[in-house]
Structure formats: structure tokens, C-alpha cells
Amino acid sequence: MNAKMVKGVNSSVLPTISFDDLPGPKQQVILGNFTQISAESFHTHLEQWAKEYGSAYQMRLLNKPYLVISDPKIGLEIIKQRPKLFNRTERLEWLFADLGIHGVFSSNGDKWKRQRRLIMPAFSYKTLANFVPQLKSLSINLQAAIDKKIATGEVFNVHKLLQYFTIDITTSLVFGYQTNMLLGNADTSLRDNIDRLFRALNKRSKYPFPWWRYIRTPETRRIDKAREEVYQLAVSMITKAKVDLAGNSVLADEPETILQAMIVASDSEESKLTDDELVANILTLLLAGEDTTSNMLAWTLYYLAQNPSLQQQVIDEVSRVCDGDIEKVDLTALEQFEFIEAILREGLRLKGTAPLISAEPTEDTVLSNGIKVPKGTAIFILTRPGGLDEKVVACPEKFNPERWLSTPEKPVCPHLQSSHIPFGAGARHCPGERLAMMEGKAVIARLCWYYVISQPEQAPEVGEEFAFTMRPTNLALTLTPRK
Numbered sequence: 001m002n003a004k005m006v007k008g009v010n011s012s013v014l015p016t017i018s019f020d021d022l023p024g025p026k027q028q029v030i031l032g033n034f035t036q037i038s039a040e041s042f043h044t045h046l047e048q049w050a051k052e053y054g055s056a057y058q059m060r061l062l063n064k065p066y067l068v069i070s071d072p073k074i075g076l077e078i079i080k081q082r083p084k085l086f087n088r089t090e091r092l093e094w095l096f097a098d099l100g101i102h103g104v105f106s107s108n109g110d111k112w113k114r115q116r117r118l119i120m121p122a123f124s125y126k127t128l129a130n131f132v133p134q135l136k137s138l139s140i141n142l143q144a145a146i147d148k149k150i151a152t153g154e155v156f157n158v159h160k161l162l163q164y165f166t167i168d169i170t171t172s173l174v175f176g177y178q179t180n181m182l183l184g185n186a187d188t189s190l191r192d193n194i195d196r197l198f199r200a201l202n203k204r205s206k207y208p209f210p211w212w213r214y215i216r217t218p219e220t221r222r223i224d225k226a227r228e229e230v231y232q233l234a235v236s237m238i239t240k241a242k243v244d245l246a247g248n249s250v251l252a253d254e255p256e257t258i259l260q261a262m263i264v265a266s267d268s269e270e271s272k273l274t275d276d277e278l279v280a281n282i283l284t285l286l287l288a289g290e291d292t293t294s295n296m297l298a299w300t301l302y303y304l305a306q307n308p309s310l311q312q313q314v315i316d317e318v319s320r321v322c323d324g325d326i327e328k329v330d331l332t333a334l335e336q337f338e339f340i341e342a343i344l345r346e347g348l349r350l351k352g353t354a355p356l357i358s359a360e361p362t363e364d365t366v367l368s369n370g371i372k373v374p375k376g377t378a379i380f381i382l383t384r385p386g387g388l389d390e391k392v393v394a395c396p397e398k399f400n401p402e403r404w405l406s407t408p409e410k411p412v413c414p415h416l417q418s419s420h421i422p423f424g425a426g427a428r429h430c431p432g433e434r435l436a437m438m439e440g441k442a443v444i445a446r447l448c449w450y451y452v453i454s455q456p457e458q459a460p461e462v463g464e465e466f467a468f469t470m471r472p473t474n475l476a477l478t479l480t481p482r483k
């Protein structure tokens with residue numbers, strides 16, 4: 001094979017290992033490992049096999065071979081060499097296209113470059129800084145929704161309220177449209193539709209061909225309905241944004257929403273986004289911004305519930321930064337919440353909500369560990385094992401935010417930092433990281449300030465479920481107002 005070497009590797013000293021010679025779980029004829037792996041625990045299966053077969057192994061789902069990488073150095077090497085040497089997988093492209101959400105997340109090549117350029121201004125420091133008052137008012141709505149539930153005395157699901165919060169945030173930032181899920185909008189169809197689309201993505205990613213296009217089941221019909229409803233919402237928002245832009249020339253210079261910014265930025269002939277591309281990107285942002293962030297918040301609360309002294313440390317930080325009054329929280333305060341940031345990072349280390357990143361070489365390639373990867377081989381990069389490696393992290397199973405606090409005498413361990421990629425890395429690094437962290441800090445500060453967070457006695461064991469993002473199952477939390 002005349003294979004391309006990843007950057008910085010000297011081919012003359014590298015022994016090459018053929019993909020077919022890699023170890024891996026025993027495969028069945030035709031099925032490969034298909035029946036050994038369930039969609040809901042996809043990531044834990046892959047992580048378990050990494051413990052058994054090493055940091056690079058092969059598996060097969062029906063006719064499709066996969067290389068699974070859990071060595072963070074190799075994972076980083078792959079994702080940092082996008083878009084030149086690696087792409088998102090072809091399968092991911094058509095899965096997203098099939099659901100009408102083929103935007104910046106799933107595109108490759110020039111299509112991806114153009115879309116990435118057009119959405120990035122929406123995540124600039126300036127745009128997010130302008131969004132802080134809205135973020136603050138939506139976190140107050142979250143608190144009001146919690147208080148309302150507490151007043152009724154009913155047992156309630158905090159995770160669901162966090163999902164409403166992130167939908168309210170994303171729709172308001174992306175469309176400037178108030179879904180008001182937290183303030184009692186009884187129509188939960190948007191959340192239900194997003195949920196259905198995520199589950200469909202996850203289940204369908206196991207199959208090498210789109211059987212659902214030919215065999216209609218009640219579930220395929222429900223998925224089509226969900227897709228159509230979200231699509232129509234996006235179309236109506238585009239129409240409204242265009243009318244707003246036409247009626248107010250100031251908006252062209254200072255767009256108020258991501259959607260307006262995308263329409264303005266795409267207004268030159270060579271970079272124009274078609275309406276279908278606009279819809280796909282709106283849906284991409286809705287999906288990318290909702291579950292990932294609400295799951296991160298839910299996992300963080302799970303760890304805080306087990307540790308009252310961490311809650312007190314959050315209160316102390318908020319008090320110090322906001323001069324004793326959380327209602328003074330603003331952009332500067334959010335930036336100064338270092339301890340809360342450390343808590344969020346530690347939660348992501350143990351329960352990263354994006355445990356897999358997929359990639360595919362654009363040509364035959366040799367990795368720096370000597371593995372020859374044929375063009376088009378699908379690769380799964382596991383984002384969690386690096387942060388659980390005892391050689392890098394002391395007591396890796398322990399929730400210890402202190403490890404993320406940097407002082408001149410004791411900077412954060414560089415190995416820990418480089419093996420921690422919950423938001424990916426390189427040219428396709430998550431553009432929503434800063435927004436997600438701002439949301440996380442605003443919510444964790446407020447909830448610790450106003451409530452004692454605990455787990456009910458007899459709480460069921462909390463599990464992990466993979467539904468394209470990784471979420472907690474059976475999470476029961478009690479929020480009691482602080483005196």
C-alpha cells in the first residue's frame with residue numbers, strides 16, 4: 001500500500017501493522033459483532049473491549065469494519081489532521097442527510113468549510129457576551145420552574161427541566177424565538193421530536209443500509225413525523241428572520257440571532273447557503289446544543305448531590321465573585337467562576353456526554369502507532385479512556401475538581417489536559433464549547449446558591465444510556481430550598 005503517513009512520523013523507522021491483523025472481539029459470520037452490542041450501551045461495549053483488546057482494535061457491524069482507538073495521543077493525531085487526512089464518516093453523512101440535518105456537523109470537504117465559516121461568527125465572544133442577559137433570565141426561569149414543582153410537593157424530574165432550559169437557550173440564541181418550555185409551555189413536541197431524532201440516529205448508525213426507507217413501521221412513521229415537524233419549525237423561523245432583516249437595516253450590521261447572522265453572512269453569491277442548508281444547520285445546532293449540555297448539567301448535579309462540601313465551595317466562589325449576591329452575575333463573573341468550571345470539567349472527564357467521535361481517512365494512511373488504515377475505514381475514537389488512565393490521573397475514579405485548578409506552583413497536568421477531549425479538537429472542534437460552559441456555570445451557580453442538592457434515600461442506581469449523546473438513567477435528585 002502506498003499510504004500517506006500522519007504528520008511528524010518517520011516512515012523509515014515505523015513497523016506497519018495491517019488493519020486485518022489487529023486484535024478484536026470474536027466475530028460471527030455475516031453479522032460480525034452486530035448482535036453483541038446494543039445501541040443504548042454502545043459506548044460502554046466499545047470501552048470494555050478496549051480494556052480487553054487494547055488501545056487499537058478492530059470490530060465489524062454486519063459488512064462494515066471499524067477501527068476503535070482509545071489511546072488519546074492517536075485519537076488527537078487523527079482528529080487534528082482533519083479535514084486533510086480524515087473526514088467524518090460517510091455513514092454519518094448519509095444518516096444525517098436522511099433525517100434532513102446534513103449541516104456543518106456531518107458535512108465534509110468544501111461544503112463543511114463553507115458552512116463552518118458561516119456559523120462561526122455566531123459563537124464569537126462578542127455574540128455570546130451580548131447573550132449573557134438572556135442566559136441569566138432563562139436561568140431565573142429554570143429556578144422558577146423548580147420552585148413551582150417544589151411548591152406542588154410532587155416528585156419531579158430535574159433532568160427534564162434541564163432539557164427545557166437548553167431548548168429555551170438554543171432556540172432563543174439560534175432563532176430569537178421563545179419556546180418558553182420552562183414557563184409552562186405545555187407543548188413538549190419539540191423536546192420529544194429532538195429526542196426521537198437522536199434515538200433514530202443512534203439506532204440507525206448500526207446498519208450498513210437504510211432499510212427504513214423500504215420497510216415502514218410505526219416507529220419509522222413517528223420519526224418521519226418528528227423530522228417534518230422540526231423542519232417546518234425551522235422553515236417558519238427562516239421566513240421570519242428574512243422578513244425581520246428586510247424590515248430593519250441595522251440588523252444586517254448587528255444581527256441579533258445566529259439565524260440572522262447566518263443569513264447575512266451567506267448573502268454573497270459565492271458563499272450563499274441554500275434554504276435547505278440553512279434548515280439543516282438550524283436543526284444541527286438545535287440537536288448539538290440541547291442534549292449534550294442538558295446531560296452535562298444532569299451529570300454534574302449527580303456528583304454535587306453526593307458531595308455537600310463541593311456545593312458549599314460553589315456558594316463561596318459565587319459569594320466572592322458576585323460580592324455576596326448571585327443576582328449580580330454577569331459575563332465577568334461567569335469568566336471568574338474557576339471552581340465551577342473545574343466541576344464541569346471533572347464531570348465531563350468521568351461522564352463526557354460525547355463519548356465517541358467518528359472519523360474516516362481520505363486516503364490510505366499509516367498512524368504513528370504503525371497501523372495501516374485503508375481509505376474509507378470507519379474509525380471510532382473513544383473520548384473517555386484517556387482521562388481514566390491511572391498513569392496520567394491519580395485516583396481516576398474519584399470526582400475531584402481540584403485537579404483542574406491551576407496555580408503557578410501547581411499547573412494542571414499537561415497529560416491530563418491533552419487526554420481530555422470532551423469537545424473534540426482541531427479544525428472541527430465543537431464551536432459550542434464556550435456557550436455550553438457559560439450555561440453550565442450560570443446553572444450550577446444558581447442551583448447551588450438556592451438549593452441543597454441531594455439524592456433521595458433508596459435512590460435507584462444511576463446508569464448510562466447512549467442515545468447519540470450519553471445521558472444518565474434513573475437519576476433521582478432532591479432540591480430543597482436553602483434557608
Ligand code: HEM
Nearest residue numbers: 105288289292293296354422423424425428429430432436
Ligand atoms: C457539553 C456540551 C457539548 C459537548 C460535550 C459537545 C461535544 C462536541 C463534540 C465532541 C463534537 C465533535 C468535535 C470534533 O469532531 O472534534 C462537537 C461538534 C459540534 N458541536 Fe458540540 N458539544 C456541546 C455543546 C454544543 C453546543 C451548545 C453547540 C451549539 C449550540 C454545539 C455545536 C456543535 C457543532 C455545530 C459541532 C460540529 C462542528 C464541526 O463539525 O465543524 N455543541 N461537539
